[in-house]
Amino acid sequence: MAKVSQSLQGMTDIEFPEVNIWQTLESRAREVMLQYDFKEIRTPIVEMTSVYLHSLGDTSEIVQKQMYAFETRGGKQVCLRPEGTAGVMRYVSNNMQELQDARLYYMGPMFRAERPQAGRKRQFHQLGVECIGGASARQDAEVIALQDSLFKAWELDGVVFQLNTRGSSEDFPKILDGLRSELMPSTDDLCEDCRRRMDNNVLRVLDCKNPGCKTVVEGLSPITTWMAPESVAYFEEVLATLDTFGVSYVVNPLLVRGLDYYQHSIWEVTSDRLGAQDALSGGGRYQMKANGKTIEGVGFGIGMERALMALAKEVEDKFSAEALPLVMLVGQNEEAQAANLPLIVQLRELGYRVRMDLNGKSMKAQMKAAGRQQARWVLIRGESELEAQTIQIRDMESGEQREVPFADIAKTLNTHW
């Protein structure tokens, strides 16, 4: 029996100081989105299950095994969103007139009932971008450049953009057939999983980790072999535009994405700080049906937990630090503490981060607390200061302390800042 007080498997509390890193990432992301003129969209966390069946395809493992699905009291089949794209597509399809070329982003929790491990939670958080509109190589490149800007704003180093193309939807059957016919003679050298993939997911054979499969894959023709020349040209234009934008990348001909709706440009961003789940982001151009309409777009999703793990230690420390220094009010006796009550209001109105003891602790205890809470300044008042209308301002880093007129508090603090 689980204790009532335990949190659910794979679902964790995000607490201080880590929560400050989240806030920094989020606010910096919003700045970048503004620069690229993308608008936020907040879709519900619960959707009709059909929303995901249509967009992800009902054979994907996410839909088959990982969704938190349940029936409402009214008998509707609903689920907690396992990813963000489908909900945005549902939104866009209902507002097609106004949203011909929507540029949207979202941030929030997603739910997948997988076995947790490093970089894999059951409730995890994604930042996603969807750029809706007709296919163009420049649009693909702009979205990748946006992501590159985002990672720079997050001061993420050591990440690698890996790009590939899956060709157009017309190319797709040809690619699958081509791959199958080349793999057929080596079927016996493939692992059990890959033999199964031959039928339902040939592309997946390309990124199998099994050494035997890797050897077979090395001998295959690149998948561009089976694509129309226009598709190859499309991808080349994406790469050329990225060069213009100054985005660095590597082309990985073996990169495939798990979801069926992708076509043309696909990419993943990996980091060596992540362990086995080394992809912190994945994206691509897609075409999918929602409410009977076909929507084209390009987008990506970033696993926030993974992005956090990929941060260098120094950056983590920087992002988790409190933005404002702490001012602590200390009163020697009850009279001084009562007098500090209106003072704390004034200082907060001036924008300072201020605290004081509210439990009548001894002065020593108050000082100790100030030290523990890493107060930058302590303002001390006792009998003599009350009488003289002054206050002691102590710099907790240097230990230096001086008495200033009560009216000069803000001025004195500001000269330090």
Place this chain on the structure above:
RNA sequence: GUGGGUGUAGCUCAGUUGGUUAGAGCGUCGGUUUGUGGUACCGAAUGUCGCGGGUUCGAAUCCCGUCACUCACCCCA
């Protein structure tokens, strides 16, 4: 879904072949002539030994189940 490791005070952990009132360090709280933190000294509090069941005269220790954490497979962000 499959497999491995782990679960003892707020934190990091110790706990001998099962044997009395379960320990340490750090942290917390209080004190070292009642107006001053971060160093020192003194003192104090705190655990259903993850949870449930079993074996035993006796279980933190052995067995089973369960929950959670963790790592890998798988899948994906």
